[in-house]
Amino acid sequence: MQREEIAEKVRTLIRNNQPGFEDADIQDDTRINTDAGFDSMTFVYIMCKIEGEFGISIPHRKWDKLVTFGDVVDTIEKELKKKTA
Helix, strand or coil, X not given: CCHHHHHXXXXXXXXXXXXXXXXXXXXXXXXXXXXXCCCHHHHHHHHHHHHHHHCCCCCHHHHCCCCEHHHHHHHHHHHHHHHHC
């Protein structure tokens, strides 16, 4: 799966599961914990949805290092590559 496909799936997932984000402009440099306004519970919810959608498991210790939307997409891409390797 290409990076842009991953990014679009995550954008759609966020927009469909987070009230108020239906029309949000989510770019690689969007800070998910501040610009997007996710509190810690929302972040956990979204990350669980992402893991289910892509069939991956991102170690929770990595979650603290995910600051921007681009970080999330990069991590998903890496986990998908591990899965198919």
